[in-house]
Structure formats: structure tokens, C-alpha cells
Amino acid sequence: MEAIQTLIDSTGLVHFSLGQIIMMLVGVLLLFLAIAKGFEPLLLVPIGFGAILTNVPLAGMGEPGGVLYLFYDMGITSGLFPLLIFLGVGALTDFSALIANPRMLFLGAAAQFGIFATLLGAIALNWVPGLSFTMKEASAIAIIGGADGPTAIFLASRLAPDLLGAIAVAAYSYMALVPLIQPPIMRALTTPAERKIQMTQLRVVSKREKIVFPLLLLVLTILLLPTATPLIGMFCLGNLMKECGVVDRLSKTAQNELINIVTIFLGLAVGSRLSADKFLTTQTLGILMLGMVAFAIGTAAGVLMAKFMNKVSKQSINPLIGSAGVSAVPMAARVSNKLGLEADPHNFLLMHAMGPNVAGVIGSAVAAGILLALVG
Amino acid sequence: MEAIQTLIDSTGLVHFSLGQIIMMLVGVLLLFLAIAKGFEPLLLVPIGFGAILTNVPLAGMGEPGGVLYLFYDMGITSGLFPLLIFLGVGALTDFSALIANPRMLFLGAAAQFGIFATLLGAIALNWVPGLSFTMKEASAIAIIGGADGPTAIFLASRLAPDLLGAIAVAAYSYMALVPLIQPPIMRALTTPAERKIQMTQLRVVSKREKIVFPLLLLVLTILLLPTATPLIGMFCLGNLMKECGVVDRLSKTAQNELINIVTIFLGLAVGSRLSADKFLTTQTLGILMLGMVAFAIGTAAGVLMAKFMNKVSKQSINPLIGSAGVSAVPMAARVSNKLGLEADPHNFLLMHAMGPNVAGVIGSAVAAGILLALVG
Amino acid sequence: MEAIQTLIDSTGLVHFSLGQIIMMLVGVLLLFLAIAKGFEPLLLVPIGFGAILTNVPLAGMGEPGGVLYLFYDMGITSGLFPLLIFLGVGALTDFSALIANPRMLFLGAAAQFGIFATLLGAIALNWVPGLSFTMKEASAIAIIGGADGPTAIFLASRLAPDLLGAIAVAAYSYMALVPLIQPPIMRALTTPAERKIQMTQLRVVSKREKIVFPLLLLVLTILLLPTATPLIGMFCLGNLMKECGVVDRLSKTAQNELINIVTIFLGLAVGSRLSADKFLTTQTLGILMLGMVAFAIGTAAGVLMAKFMNKVSKQSINPLIGSAGVSAVPMAARVSNKLGLEADPHNFLLMHAMGPNVAGVIGSAVAAGILLALVG
């Protein structure tokens, strides 16, 4: 009968392409890493699930009219979702450690070398036959070195939307792998004696300083780097709402329900870019490789900067906290703390590493603004 | 004066049509049923209120530019709202009872006979002068028998948007009426001895099984029935978020704030389809009648299937749990439990009825996928 | 090098116009008032921040493609955000005091004289050279006298979108200034003896009355003033959800997460209208002046009406509660209470003032409906 034929035609079985099957397995892998290994589950669960859904033949969930496409169009093309995530992250971030010791910002600056070195590397890959990246694409890839998911998604959506899926997956995967990637580099670049350096306790920061900080950061951004205003502006608004103490109900919502809803939608939207035709390219291999390089260089630059600062400054600085400058909040700071405890069981570096850690968030948003200004 | 004339012209008094008054009374009736009788209040309060608002002359709330139209366009034309409800329902559903006793799925399958028999009935109504249903419309009406609100709204928005208001109202009303519709049918088809059958306690289901279940269901859907992927996919994502244990903050938001916000908007959007010109047709009468028939047939099919399974299987099955296969979670399961207790005060069927109950959700989503594939 | 030139060109420094600097200072002023002085912080923090962001040169956050423009387009052009705020406010409002003493509605009516007198004033300002207001603009400005933020934003978005920024800022600023604006007027119009008048305790209102009230208000609005249905309808839906007791989870979400999310977005969208070209006009000065006049006249009309009612009615009415009729919930009611306690430390007027206070919300929504009907 005709209807039976229609029904058989409408099963997925006869329509799968090899690429779709591979991409669904990639989705399953991301789910496995998220659930069994605890790798950035808040993002990788929706991304992995979105990767599966977008590759279902005939369902068209990632094509115009499909719900994943709707999320992408509503929130990523417009830049809305990463900015709302930044609002929430701002409302969740405590800058006390940075305000108490502002020089930690230099560590957040140094770690951005991972970004710009990777930019060079991505362009160099044009020598490899079959690989080709434009300056915009190279910049979007380089931002993976910023170790900051929403910044990477925001910049990729502006400069290289076709690579967004691979870039977002690389960024979140390597952020999750920070506890594996960073320690060998940190150990190689420091001596046991350096790792034992204890740091003086941070002073108490007043409420007033915490309120003024986001405004100060905003003013500087507006004056020097207006292209970074969307990212840093929403971040500062979130932080101001948290610290000012008069809009707690807004701050709580930005930290919880709003960021949660947007995270689900953003993850599915990113997942929808993991379709076979967009992801299964030689470029993706290049991106994954460059992302790893970016993290490694950023980590090394942070540690070396910390060593340098330890030499020239009066107050001693443990070089282990330099690696936290890549951001990847709060994992990178925890890695610094762990290696500090390994060297000396009484050496708690967590609070000290939070300074460079949040400085790294600012640093990579600044780097994104510079790339937007020069390449965008 | 001219302004006075303008003001009088702008009162509702002189612009009401009889149809609008009737539809506003329908809205009031829905509110009364929801508030005084407790009939599915979460949906019927916004639907009833939306029905009143959309029929206000001159306000144009249901027309382009009006806020109800905006909700409809944003969330129903695109299919977004029912899918988000399914995400939340997935995050609220516990499949333990079904995993412990998978054969309960057959009861969820049998109850879908209500859907397909109603399809036949809707087409047969073409013999009645003045009534005419196309195959697409008949399919959209038939899904009322699935006893699942978001599935009905999703399918109706795809196959017969003009009938969406009547179909949604019928679906939610009869779901609320399950405690009145089902018992006589269940009593008629079972003997007192059958109603006293006690069932063995369900085994404990491990966390791992609960995590794998939504993925298994997703894979089967993708392979066999890709047209059902949007509905079942979002449902499985919600359930995976709930069970995997690593994204609890997303799962909680999907279960609470997100589903609540969407429920308000969805209800108002559905209510906006209860305008006089769309609702006051002979078709609506046909739909209300067919919906009742669909529920009755689905209930009967479930009970008969349970009787059959009780005969052929080693483990005894109380036929009363068959009716829970229509879904209408958790009301149908409670009805089974109540009739079980009537027959024997020690016969608690609730947990056993939850298996067919959630199976019914899957069954009607599968039936929706089949209708979309064959008729859509 | 070329890139350095590009970078310098892309700093904000060389692109600022004087107007943008002034408007950013206005934004900072709003933030200061909100945070340091506690002036309506829930709205003025996002509005002030939005004012800063929209005036950043090169960032284009308030122009098409920018995120602030997106909020404006999504929620204010469509009217969605003020209506959702009204839904939440309805779910937060307790009408007991009004139901117990319905004549308080006359105070809410009298206070709307502030609106219509200001309309006359705005038109009279056309005599001032350089100032010119159309009837639509005058109506949108007049609604500031309603002392109700979302109503003002809704009406301004319909009648005079270009003045929306100034109108919203004036409305919220004067609402915050109620404790400064009202007391001198109230003291001037009442004698110490009148201020000492004690009022009889309010009767207990049954749940049933609270449920019927929003429906009654809705019916009257539909019959007499359909143009006010969007505002009053959403307000009544929120109140019905609160009182009916069967949809508590929806009501809680409307009161908290939904209204919080919308408040952030609405504030930013309003802030985006505080761009130099829209705000720095002589019209803005006129609006700020008229707004102050509107509040003063509304307060006086409310107090005089209360004095009149005290004379003609059997039950004594303290004229101090008349000023609460402007709405500005709950600040105006608190001001009444404070002045009552000043006159007699045992004279608690708070509960009595809540009646005219919520009546003022209804009154200004009714006035908005009348203006829409006659001028819109």
C-alpha cells in the first residue's frame, strides 16, 4: 500500500548519511563527558543533545522552522544569549580578591597571549594544504584561548558564524580539561621552591569599593574600547546589581532563573551548529588543535608573568596563580590551589588565584573587543 | 459634542456581537470549572481569561498588534511553547515504574486506539450535512484521544491551526473530566474479582537505568519516527536533565519557572483562538463530541488490553490500570487507584498505574509522529 | 601603522559628542539616586545603566542590531513588557482594603485630575516659544500624573514613542520623590484636627469577594472602556491568579521571576531612549516640569476630595489618605501613614490608605484608556 511506503520513507533508517551518524556520536560523546566525567555539564548536556537533534534526518530541527534554528536565530545571531549569560556571570562574580590586589590584573593580561599567539598559528595553518582560515576566522578561533564560553560564542557569532559550533565545543571542552592541561605546564615552568611561596592574606574590601568597581571598568571600556561595551557592559550591570544591594530580587533572578533558561536555549542553539556539513571539515580539526595550543600558551604566559612579577615586586607572588589568568572560572583557580597544596599542605592559594581568575574574564573580553575593532 | 460621541462609540456596549458575548461566557465557564471545580486550572485559567480578552470588541488583543496574537505567533505558530512544556514535563516525569515493568508500554499503546478510531469517526461525520473535516483536520481532532495537552496543541498547530482553540479546550476539559468519564467504562469492562487482583511490588530501579532510558527512547524515535523527534526529543532532554544529576539547576528551572512562564503564555495564546468566528461553528460541536468518544474508546482499549495481558502473562495484572494508558498524568493513574481501593481497601494500584500512565505520554507522542508523517 | 590608526579610531575618546557625555552623566545620576538614595531602584538601576550604554559611541547598543534596541523592539514597540509588569503587579496587589471600603475608589478618581490638568498645561506650553506639543504628546506627558510606571510607558509607546524616555524617567523619578513632594501639599490643605481623625477598622474580606473583584473590574472595563482592556485585563488576570488559589505556581512566577526578568529588560529598553538626540531637547524640560505639576495637582485633588467626602459621609475619613489616590504604590500610602502618626502617634492610617492607593492604579489605567480612545 501507498501509506506503508510513505511510512517506511518517513523512518530515519533509510535517510541517514554517514556524517549525521558521526555527528550524533559526537553528541553522545559530549553527553558522556558531561554526565560521567562532569565536564562543564551545564553547557555540554544541552550542546550534546542539540548536536543529536540537529542531525536527525527529516526532522529539520536545526533548519528554518525548526525549534533549534529558532533558538539560534533568536539568541545567537542577535548576540542576545551570550550577553544575558554575561549579565548572570557578572551577578555571580565576586571581585573582592581583585580589588584587594589590583596587580593581579597583569596576570589576566599576560594569559591573553594565548589568544594572539593562536591567531598567528591559525594564519600559519594556511600553509597546510586543504586548510584555509581568513583573518576573521582566525580571530574567532583564537578567542578559544580566552577560556571563556560566552565571549567565544559572541565573537564567533560576529566574525565566523560557520565555525561557531566547533569553536564553542572546543572552548567548553578545553575549559573542562583545564585540570588535565594546566598542571604539567605549571610544573615544568616552576621550581618546587617557587610553588611553596606563601602569599600574604588579602585585606577586607568595602562594599563601596565593590559598587564602584563595575562602574570604573565600564568607564574605561567606554573610553578606550567601545566595541567591548556590549560584553563588558552587561557584565558590569550584573555585577553592579549584585553589589549595590538595592535590587537583590533582580540580581537573584539574573543569577538563577534567567541564566538557567538562557543556558538551556544557548546550549541547544550551539548544538544545532554541530550539523555534519558544518562540523565535519578539516577546519574543525585545525580548530581543535589550535584551541589546545591556545590554552597551553595562555597558561604558560600567565605562569611566566607571575614569575616575573614575583621577581620585581616587594610582595612575594606564587607563580602557580599565574595560570588562573586564562579565566575558566573557577576551575583554573582550583588547579592553582591544588598544586599549591601539593607543594606545601598549608599553602592555600584559592583566594589569591581568584584575582587573576576574574581578571582573565575581563582580559579576554578586552581581547575580544580589540579583535572586533581591528578585524570585525 | 464630538468628543462625547467618540467616547460613546469607543465603549464596548454598542459594538458587541452575540458571538462575542457567547464566547466570553464560554471563557467565564472555563474559569468557573477551573477555579470552583479544580479542572486543570493551570491551563484553563489562562485559556478562559484569554477567551474573554480576545472577544473584547475594539481592543483587538487577539489580532495582529495585540498581545495575545503576539503570544500565539511567538509560541504556537513556531511550535515553541508546546515543546518547552514537553521539556518541563520530561523534567517532572519519573519513569521508574515503567522501567521496572516495561510491558506496561503495551497498555500505553492500546489506549492510542482512541486516537485512530476517532480519526475514522471524524471522517464519518462528513456524512452529516453541514459538517466537513479534511484528513488533516480529522487527524488533529483525533489526537484529543491522546489525552495530552501539549501534544494536541503541537499537532493542531501543524495540521489544523483554525481548529486549535476547540481542540485544546476539548483536550484539557476531558483530561479534567477523566475522573467522571473513566470509572463507568472501567466498571463495565471488569468483574469485581478482576478489580481485586493485587500486583507484585515493583523492583527498585537504578540511577543508571533512569539516565539511559531517555537516550534509548530518543534513539528509537530517531531511527523509526523522525517526525516525532521534536516532541519526544524535548521530552527526553528534560528527563535526561532531571536524571543525570549534574545539571540540577537547569532541571529545576525547566520544571518550575520556565514551564510556568510558558504555561501562562500558552494558555493566553490558546484562549486567543476562542474567538467567535473561529469557535462558534458546527465543527466545534463535532470536535467536542469526537473528543469525548476518543477518551471513552481509549479507556476501553486500555482496559481490554490489560485484561488480555492478565490472561496471557505469568504475573497477574489488574485490568484497572489499563485505563491509565490514555495518559492524562497523573489523574488517570489516580482513578485506577481509587477503583482498586473500592474493590479491596488494601489494593494500592497507584505505583503500578504510573507505568501505563507515562507510557501513554510516549504513545500519544508516537501517534502524533505517525499522523505527521502520513498526513502532514 | 594602519592597524594602530584603526585602533585609535576605534576608541571612544575621539568620537564622543557633548550630548552623549551629558546623557551618560544623567545615567550616572539615575544610578546614584537609585543606589545611594533608594529612589525606585528596581527600575532606575537598569534605566540608568541603559542610558549609559546607549550613549556609547561606536557600540551602537541602542541602534538596530544592538541588544538594547532588541529589548525595545521586542517589548515596548509591541507593548508586551508593560503588560507583563501589570500582570505581575496584579499578582502582587491585595485589594482587601478597597473591597472593604469601596468608596475609596472616589479618591482614586479625584487624583486623576492631575492627569487631565497636566494635559491642559502641556497644550498651554505651546505658547512658550520653542516648545510644541501635539495633543497625542500632551496626553502621553499627562499620564505621568497617574504615578504609575508601566501605564505611563504603555501609553507613551502608543501615543508618543519619541518622548518615551523622558516620560518614563519623569514618572519613576517623581514616584520616588513622593515622600518629598506630597507632605507640604498635604499639610497645607488640612488642619491639625483633620489629620488626627481616626478611622474605623476595616472589616474582613472573604476569599470569594477577592476572587470576584478582578472579574467585576474586567467586565466593567470591557463594557465601558475596551481600550483599557490590555492594561486592566492583564492586571485582573494577575490578581485572579493570586486570589483563586488553584494556580499558585503560576502566580508565584508572575510575581517573581517573570516580573524580575521583564523589569531588567524594560529598564534597559527605556534607558535606550535616553540617547542625546531624543532626550536633550527643550521638550524634556517641559516634560519634567509638567510631571512635577501633575503630581502636585493629583495630590491636592485627592486630599480635597477626601475632605469633601469626610464632610458628606457618615463615617469619618482622614483627608491624609486622599493623597494616596495618585497610586505610587505603596509609597503614597506610607506617606499618609507617616503624616497621620505625626499628628497623633496612635493614628495608623496605612491600611486605610491602601484602598485609595490601589484605586489610583485602576484610576490611571482608566484614564489611559480614555486618552487612548479619544486621542489615540
Added chain:
Amino acid sequence: MVADLLFEAAGLMLIGMVSVFTFLFLLVVLLQLMSKTIQRYFPVKQTEKSSHVSTTAAGGVSPTIIAAISAAVHQYRQKQ
């Protein structure tokens, strides 16, 4: 020109205030009618009220929480 507009605005003021008062007057009448009807046919029982008062006496803590705490205190004592 401005005078014409002013005249129109004065008309709006008159009609507007009359309309606002008419509307709210009708609402007053309907409200009183409604309250009387409900009080006649569905008189309120005062029992609910009194339970609320006793709760407030306990410092705004709900009975459920007190019950939970009582259980906890009981358990705590048994442990010692």
C-alpha cells in the same frame, strides 16, 4: 491655534474626569452589590482567622516549621 487646542484639551479634561468618576462610581456600586450578595449567600466562618492569630504569636513561624523543629529537637535529645 493654541487657543483651539486649549479648548479641545479643556473638553478632554471635562469628559475625562466625568468618565473616570462614572467608571469608578459604577465600580463602587457593583462592588457593594457584590459584597452584599456574597455575604448573604456565602457567609464567612471566623474559624480560619483565629488560627492565623495563634501562628503570629509564635513569631511568624509557620506551624509546619515548628512541627519540623519539634521533631528535630526530639531527635537531637535522643542522640545525647
Added chain:
Amino acid sequence: MVADLLFEAAGLMLIGMVSVFTFLFLLVVLLQLMSKTIQRYFPVKQTEKSSHVSTTAAGGVSPTIIAAISAAVHQYRQKQ
């Protein structure tokens, strides 16, 4: 005309019910397979379960809250 549609609808009914049953039958088979595999390779330890039971005995109050309350009670006594 209607008869044709009815015939078509009857076909849909047949194919539909067969499909639904096939789908859910396959799900049953897969589920049983899955449960057996998991039970063999990852047997559940019963310890988790029992701790839940003891919690319920305390009236549904979580151990954390009980600990907090115990500390509070302790502090309260010292103050007196």
C-alpha cells in the same frame, strides 16, 4: 467521496496502530535488554536506599537541617 476518505482513514488506523505497537514493542525489548545489561555490569548497592529511610523517620527533615538546628539549639542553651 466520503467512502474513499473513510477507506483511507481505516488504512491509517490499521497502519497507525501497528506502528504504535511496533514502536512500543521495540522499546519494551530494548528496555529489558538495557536493564539486564546494567544490572549485570553495574549492580546496585542497597546502602543508599537505607539512608533515605532513616531520613524519613525524622519527619521528612534533611540531615543538614537537623545538624543546623542542633547547633542552634546548642547555642540557644548556652546563651541561657
Added chain:
Amino acid sequence: MVADLLFEAAGLMLIGMVSVFTFLFLLVVLLQLMSKTIQRYFPVKQTEKSSHVSTTAAGGVSPTIIAAISAAVHQYRQKQ
């Protein structure tokens, strides 16, 4: 061709890192200035702090909750 791009990318790297460092250096300066100004004109009182410490001693339970519990315990004892 690639060499040209590489040269451009190297320029970007140089300008980028200089810009990042300049930006964050200015932020360091501003931050230090801000902190000094605030510490001079609005010195922090240490009283707030100490109350926090005593709270922590009670196992992270807030004083309000302790007050509520104290009331509940009181009530519980009176009932017995």
C-alpha cells in the same frame, strides 16, 4: 600571500597584547586610586565584620533563623 597574512597577524598580536596590557594597567591604576580615595573618605567600620564571625561560629545559620528556632524551642517546651 600567507606570508602577508602572517605579517598582518603578527602586527595584530603586537598591537593586541600592548592594548590589553595598557587597558589593564590603566584599570590597575584607577583601582588603586579608587581604593585609596574610598579608604580615606569612607573608612570601613569593623563592627559589621565581627558579627559575621560570630554567625559563622553557629555553623552558618543566620541570626534570624536562630531567633526563630529559639522561639520555636521555647514554644515546644511550654507545650510539654
